[in-house]
Amino acid sequence: MLESDLSTRLPTSDELPDSDDTPVDNENQNFLPNLLLFLLKQIWQDREDWFFAADMGIYYTPGGPYIPIIPDGFLSLGVERHKNQKLRKSYVLWEENYIVPILAIEVVSWSPGGEYTDKMAIYAKLGILYYVIYNPDYWKRDRHSPFEVYRLVDGTYQLQTGDPFWMSEIGLGIGRDVYQDGEMRMEALYWYDEKGDRYLTAEEKASQLAKQLERYRQLFGDLPDV
Helix, strand or coil: CCCCCCCCCCCCHHHCCCCCCCCCCCCHHHHHHHHHHHHHHHHCCCCCCEEEEECCCEECCCCCCCCCECCCEEEEECCCCCHHHCCCCCEEHHHCCCCCCCEEEEECCCCCCCCCCHHHHHHHHHCCCEEEEECCCCHHHHCCCCEEEEEEECCEEEECCCCCEEECCCCEEEEEEEEEECCEEEEEEEEECCCCCECCCHHHHHHHHHHHHHHHHHHHCCCCCC
16 A cells, blocks of 8 residues: 655645546547446446546656556545545545555557556556456557456566456456447457356346347237236
8 A cells, every 4th residue: 555654735636637638549448448337337336435447547656746647447446436426537546545446457559558568567566456458459569468467466467367357356357258339249348257257238138138028928928017
């Protein structure tokens, strides 16, 4: 856990920039973390002790300079779901009792962003337990695998095996599967349970229910009026 001995007043999230104004060059950098966020809202709908953000700055240097690290996605546990009943502009460690995220996710794009070097070093220094690098398009260029999960062991990230990969400290697995968007099929990141079963999206649940109702009608006729 990071701590500060500073006696001077630290800047608040309202006083810090909430973006570095750097545009993404890959649609997946926005879509995939947000898909994971929407799934978490279903999976943990009764919990208020977690926070997941997409493309949000993490301020981690209480002594300055106040330059954030910005993962494509990150998850923190043991923090307020909505801090002070408001939406966060950024994740400022000294406003979060120095609770660092437990998981960081990076989606590699055409422009290398230090996912395997600089960002990995910063996440390790912060003490982020799990680091996921998703690189479906440029993995050969980067000489890595398309999907890699790292776990912090004695201050160093060690590559893990498994897809999906179960993260016991979080109580979730993460892995890849097909996402259907109209007629287009694409690969996406999903959460999984301990048995390796993928959590369904709201659309998939609705479609599944509609199919069940149709089978019921075929067997028994229309449902009675309520």
